[in-house]
Amino acid sequence: MSTPAEQSHVLDSVISVALDLSTRRPFDIIRERRGWDTTTIDQLEASTDEALPDLTCAVELLHTAISGGRTITVLTDYDMDGVAAGILTYAGLAEMGANVELVVPHYVGPRDVTADKIDQALTQYPTTSLIITCDVGINSNDGIDRAHQLGMQVIVADHHIQDVEVCRADAVVNPNRTGSTYPEPDICGSQVALHVLSAYARTNCPDKSGAIAMLSVFGGIGGLADVMPLRGQTRTLVRRAIGLLVLALPEVPLYTKQDTLREEDPIKRYQIGQWNVEDPDRIDPDTSTLMRIVNGQSHDRRYREALRGLSILLSRLVAGGKVRSVDDLDVSFLGFTLTPMFNATRRVEADMADSFMVFVPEAVHASRRDYMPDVFATAAHIAQARRVAADTLVTNNETRKEITKAAMEELRAAEQPYAPYLWFSEAKPGVLGLLASNLLTETGVPTMVVSPHTLAGSARTPAWFDMLGFVAEMNDPRLRAAGHHQACGVGASDLDAVARIVSAIDEYVRSLPEPDPEDLRADLHMMDIESLAGLGPSAAATLVHLQPDIPLPLAPQLVGLAQSLSELGPFGQGFPFPDIRVTFQPTHAVVHPLSRKEDAGELEKGTWPDPADYKHLKITTAHGLDLLWWNSTDHHQALTEASLVTATIDLSTNQFMGNVRPQAIVSSLVIHEEEQARVDG
CATH class of the missing domain: 3.90.1640.30 (inorganic pyrophosphatase (n-terminal core))
Incomplete structure (x- = not known):
């Protein structure tokens, strides 16, 4: 139990934070910190002829x-x-x-x-x-x-x-x-x-x-x-x-009132009007608006099939629960679903013909006579083979995730004399770039992951570090780098060359000036003030140091903020999504494990998820904001025992039964203890 003096200190801290909280609109705070104005946006959109x-x-x-x-x-x-x-x-x-x-x-x-x-x-x-x-x-x-x-x-x-x-x-x-x-x-x-x-x-x-x-x-x-x-x-x-x-x-069949009355696996009333993917092959690619346009015009068959491939692929992603609504088709879908799915083929050493079969089956048949030789007899067989190829891409990506997770665990368990700049891994060559990306996210410094046998692998670097230019300036014939400035293949001929580049990168990083504290501030930092009263002395002191900008707004304001940001999109390389953080007390929040099947609506009535299927966490703050933290159940206990945490989020909206609500996806989370821990999502 805290002493009267400590309680007084906490109260003073709370008052200090509350007095500093801004009354400005959340979007105005972000716009000011990011330097967004009409000229900036116009320059962003300008292109050359x-x-x-x-x-x-x-x-x-x-x-x-x-x-x-x-x-x-x-x-x-x-x-x-x-x-x-x-x-x-x-x-x-x-x-x-x-x-x-x-x-x-x-x-x-x-x-x-x-x-x-x-x-x-x-x-x-x-x-x-x-x-x-x-x-x-x-x-x-x-x-x-x-x-x-x-x-x-x-x-x-x-x-x-x-x-x-x-x-x-x-x-x-x-x-x-x-x-x-x-x-x-x-x-x-x-x-x-x-x-x-x-x-x-x-x-x-x-x-x-x-x-x-x-x-x-x-x-x-x-x-x-x-x-x-x-x-x-x-x-x-x-x-x-x-x-x-x-x-x-494509058009997806919908659940109707009749589905609530069926004897076998009736749906719940709230599911009426939602997508029915119980029979995925009922989803017809030619019902998409794009294919209605294309099929209504005169086009070469190979052109038509390439565009039909998009609708085939989306139909299989809908069937697999990877696309839940039209709102899912955004930049995140391209970057975190579509791209990894196609790149997974080489990472798991599968067949590249699968990627092309979805879009250009005629070219695949001409180039690879050994690929599915029996499926090109009829149009129906080809259509089925294209669906199978799309499903294979999805499966390959799930395999890629498992391989990457295991490779990360092995990498951490191995001796790493050149970390954090260079790491050794026994993983397949196609996985090394993924490991480098994961480590870059954790460390924030230029990262190479190479095979200990060939000393070849992949590099991923922050935007402020040009790996290609750096290797070129070293002018060492034992070193090589090829690809993009921040994502490339790297290699060395011997361990002396490895030690030299690691030393050079370390010297460069150490020479950089200390960042201005203002540069480390979030673009918007919100505080769940409903939990302020439960702060302890240490957490209260931390809160003062964090300098949150505003109390967590009501849901309509957060929806408005998400919609304003959406209008400015797309966000990505060169125009990142704003750094938005939420600080709250887990003891005043509801932390609920989510299973993959539960989240996807795949559980049969009256059944419970397998404990091994619980992979995600849903956190509802005292204020009522839902935070979804994917693949995070390993951190469940540490989170619930923490006194104060700050989550970095991607803010969006979610519609359920006609109601639009704010939704936040946690990208990383800091547990504010005497020794802070950062956990990336």
């Missing part, structure tokens, strides 16, 4: 090939951006009359277009006269030279940094090629491919410009997947992609 280098040359090469009936073969990378670029290039060229083929990529071996890959392409498609590379190729002179030796021309449509002195392709469309002055270099491979197709349509078949614009959904997916800064053309494209995904969502 300047043409990419060699764009005219690429269009001429394509026109010569298309008008002459020659075969154009697409070679693309295997990550989400590469898959998106390959699909849109194949479908777009088909729509504009090209005789086009596509090679399903493989993640084994070098990412560059090698001479062997050119030979493979020619073996699959012997009449090829023009190669177009997507999201790859800028540093592939060996493959380009091989293509030239065999009488083929090459268009490189890439966005990666040029390392070779001269790229010897016939056209090099790349904002980051040597000598380029393109004003928006931070665009992805699928965006570059979209520029090429759009320019061709404008020049040679303007009546197809609208159809090519529909394919911008893949450009937006690629831009977000490759973590391009959300400004200029990328911002516009991502916004358009989300809109097209909404149009691609």
Whole structure:
């Protein structure tokens, strides 16, 4: 029990905090701290009309090939951006009359277009006269030279940094090629491919410009997947992609009153009008608004199937509980559901043909005769195979999560002499980048995860650290880095080189000035004042130090804040979501474990979840705000025993039975004890 003096101290602290609480609108506080004004937003939206280098040359090469009936073969990378670029290039060229083929990529071996890959392409498609590379190729002179030796021309449509002195392709469309002055270099491979197709349509078949614009959904997916800064053309494209995904969502059967009366597993009355996914195959992709538009017009079958693939994929995600409503189709869906799902294929060493089968089955059948050879007999068989491929992508992603979790545990248990900058892991190469991302989130410093045997792996760094530039400036032939500035592959030839780069990074980080305390403040810090009376002396002192901005507002104000922020979206790289925090006392909150099946509405009537299925926590503060903390049940006890915590949240809204309520997803949580602990969601 606290002494009278301690109680007096707590009261003084509470009064101090309460007097400092602002009466300003939450959005105004965020806008002031982020420096948002009309000029800032206008600059964020501004984009260039300047043409990419060699764009005219690429269009001429394509026109010569298309008008002459020659075969154009697409070679693309295997990550989400590469898959998106390959699909849109194949479908777009088909729509504009090209005789086009596509090679399903493989993640084994070098990412560059090698001479062997050119030979493979020619073996699959012997009449090829023009190669177009997507999201790859800028540093592939060996493959380009091989293509030239065999009488083929090459268009490189890439966005990666040029390392070779001269790229010897016939056209090099790349904002980051040597000598380029393109004003928006931070665009992805699928965006570059979209520029090429759009320019061709404008020049040679303007009546197809609208159809090519529909394919911008893949450009937006690629831009977000490759973590391009959300400004200029990328911002516009991502916004358009989300809109097209909404149009691609098929009609889902709804529960009716009759379902409450059925003898077997009747639904509850509140479920009337909700999606009925008991028979997933009842969801018809052709009922989407997008497909109604496409099917009502004259299009090439390969173009139509690429867009139908979006509706097929969404129908399977609805069936699997990954998409619960149209409101789920946002930037978070692209970044945390769609992209990891496609990238999981290589991480779990599955078949890349699955990714392409969903969208371009004809290309898969031509490129991979060994893939599902018995399913191409009838349209019904192909449709079923596409659903199976989509389900496989979902399953691969769940496997990827399990592999990553186990790999993180093994990494932490192993000796790590170079942590926090470099970590050793025995995980598969495709998982190392995920481990680096997780560790970067925890440490906030440049992070490399490599195999102890090959000393090769992946790096992820904060926005303030350029790994490619840093390695280049070290000028050490034993070190290598290739990819993007903050997400790249890295390697060293020996442990001395490892020690040197770790020492150099440590020296650089230590040389940075201490951050201004004002820079560490949240953009908005809210306090659940309903629990202030229960503070102890230590928690009260902590609260004074935290300097919350406002009391936790009422639900309508939080809904208004979430809606205002939504109108400013999309948020992401270069324009992050505001740092919003909520401080509260867990002892005055309700902390309820959630099971995955319970959350998804998959539990049968009268049954209880398996204890192992409880993975999430739902926290309802004394004020009534619901906080959802995914995959956090391991922290249940520590949370309930804490006296004061601060959660960093993503604020959104949730609609239930016509009522719109604020909803907060916890991204990280700090337990304020004598020794603070930070737990990332």
